Amino acid sequence: MNSGGANVRRPALARPTARLEWLRFDQVVMAAAVICLVILVVLPLCSLFIGSIRTPDGLSFAFFREAASGRLYRQALINSLILGAWTGLFSVLIGVPLAWAISRTNVPAKPFIRVTATLSYLSPPFLTAIAFVNLFSPNAGVINHLMREEFGVTWLTFNIFSMKGLVLVTVLHTFPFVYLLAVTALQSVDASYEEAAEILGAGKWRTAFSITAPLVAPAILSGTLIAFVNSIALFGSQAIIGLPGRIFTLSTRIYSLFDYPPQYGLASALSLVFIFITVAALFIQRRFLARRSFVTFGGKGSRPQLIDLGSARWGLFGFAVLVFVVAILLPYASLIAVSLSKSWGLAFWKNLTLANYKFVLFDYDVTQRAIINSLILATLAATLSIALGTVIGWIDLRTSVPGRRLLDYAALIPLGLPGIVMAVALIQFWLAMPIALYGTLVILLLAYTGRYVPLGLRAANSSLRQIDPTLEESARILGASWGVTMREVTLPLIRPGLFAGWLLIFVPAIQELSASILLFSSKSITLAVAVYNLYETGYTEPVAALAIINVIIISLAILLANRLGGERERERLEYRPA
Template structure:
């Protein structure tokens, strides 16, 4: 009887229905959510651009209107001009610094590194405000000093020009070229340079003939990213280009939302910007896969190059760039924040704490903007990091069908400029049935979508480096994939996840382009309020608000540097 009972029990166990794997169901649900999150708003770019505003039917008239209007074509042309000049200026700023830090015995290399980090931390709109206060043609401090010294009524600098705009943007985006160039220089062995020196070539000649050609693909790839960043930037052009009457693509886009809004024209106008972005991103990928030692090699022995008196020139260049990008804008912002009137000479009779008292205790609008900024940034960074981590695990371990498609969709927002992505979300979710316009939820969703590629790529790199045997051990002992993810993968990658969270948090707190069309009076963030205060001429209050923003952001970055290393913000994955 015991044998029969045992046999029956074994037969029942053999025919028992397998336990449903809820883990896989959740992963599939996340994959569907990702498709909806990205495909729905981005599809509106195509749908609306070919839609007739009156009948809703298919039409090419929107593109005809865009390409036959002189004002629109001028905006395109001036945007390309601006991006080209910005790239040249950025290369001039970043390349000598990258070479000095990576390859030479130049002193003060740590200061150059922190200058680059500072330029990344300072939001573009605050840098623009700083240079308006410094080099405004009428009351800028530099021009006031010039007038007092020479008596000339002609300003020394006029920031309200195409060259001034390109200069200010370059001071903000040159870290991109520095990061890529430094990574390339670090991978080049110094043996070839030493061989050139043996044959009589000086350090600068060896650099020109050997080092730079090897690093050229990375430099050109970074230059393309700077080009794309420039054509997509809104905050700095809004502060400088509009007063200069220099129309660019991003400022032109805002005119389509003047009453009555012309969503179809805005979408049609955005399509060429997206196509340019896609072409340059593909070219950049192909260039970085060219197989040069600068990009794909392991590197070799690297001894700092002794460059003699040239090192003082490199040091002077690095100090100059640091002063222009970080020190001077930060100094003028701090000084203005304590001033009664920023245009008057700074002295004890012009000092006050009233600006800080007003923004922290009296101005409800500013307090709400600060609260909205950090609430949205905290939520967006947390959701973005968690979602990027789970999707990266799902894709790298191939837990769902079509993992390659999921990965492609996750990184696809990279090809859409922030201001265009904001228009897509406005078209998709602002109206019925969801009617999310005016809610912080819409901004958070847009931020998560836009910065998800950063989280995904970083987390995928970490997951790929882990041996899956650790997770399989958990499953062998009865644990599910979520348990393996929570108790094995996440703890191993906790530093990487913290780095991703801080990076996304900093970017969200300074983001303007994506928030431009999605915020209302009730949920304005600091970047949007900056534009409003600038238009009202409230530079003293604006500067105080900017200083508070910088202090909080710098504190967050300092915590990251303490736990993750000083270069975690400037690593290239």
């Protein structure tokens, strides 16, 4: 060939001989990811199962029989279900009106409502629980005290150590699940569906109930089930509110089985019962989500008309303010107040002090270690979960490896594993191993990474779906290996999505309590465990100070991460597919 003199023949690429290259970088990376997933999730789950049927008299279902017949365990199961059901119901009652207000009405101060939902989701539930104890514990609770002693209205007092109290505290954390799914669904319902009904003579309200509501119902049910699963998995609030009220749940019952002497077999059996409930709920939820698909692909940006609520909009706004006050203002204002007072009570403002902060930061030697541990753990766990999720997502979407769907499912298993169950499984597995991981930071890291792999996979999956495979293929044919293609094309393009996912893991990881509570040692103590332990020992005021420090750290971390991510965001340019 002669390409016109000016073109000089370029150096050719290395040409391997014709054979299947059996040891390639991409295959090594993928194999490593599969092995990680097996170690993190599959093997611990297997040992949990084995542990539940291996009794002193050989293999049997004795532990399951005990879990089913023991009054204590049956009661715990029933309590968990009651808690989940009420929480699910109230999540709908709070989440749906707010979602509807945001996306379909002219309610004022929409940003405020959005922020309320986001903060409620981010706020660590065990801190809300502690705050409510300070306000509503039967005798010392400040609001109860105020009502009873100062105003003499006993009927306005509220005992937080009850199922009602537990539902209240839990709902404040779970209603955003329903809210978020409902908002997404409402926004994706094409306005033309509604306009079509209106043109046929249906009024606004009639349309809302007969067209819009059925279209978004699957999303709302789906959100309700997620709220259900999350509510029964929360260890912190169930321990803080439930234990003093003698309301045992599955989480707290499993926890108490680790009091000396630990009953591993029974804990494993109970864990499997727990898994059965969450997996069943999530299975139904996936069914609903699958049905939702007809909503999502609407026309081109035809925006729904907003319903003019007239003066009723102030009622809806008032409701949002109420949610904000109960979920955010009351707990955090009271925590700040407690943290600054010498002795918490009605007259706390007479003796303000910073001594509590000084105590927890400098005299209580656990705090600094816990902060460092939590920061390390959350950073590493978020990074590892995202990395693992990316490789697994890539295998699923870009290869034809047999069994890749199975891999996908394996990575989603932890969604159905409450934190405390994950901890039980890891203890079972690693106690049987020759490596002594129990009580180290490593086992906590394994627990966190395993727990959050589904979030990593979800982030990677949705990002990868948005970039066309030909963008990678065109790099390959130009001579780029798999590794170079990942570095030069794929990762830069999915980075924003991965970063958002990273943050979504980091935030819950830094306040993780449910799994940490069984896995920590004095060396590997984490922030949430430090708060819980201090609370257990009865230091009301220092606990509040530590809680506030906890919140400040979370906020700073989010702020910092957002700033770092924001800079990258600005570098990145919208990918506009041709």
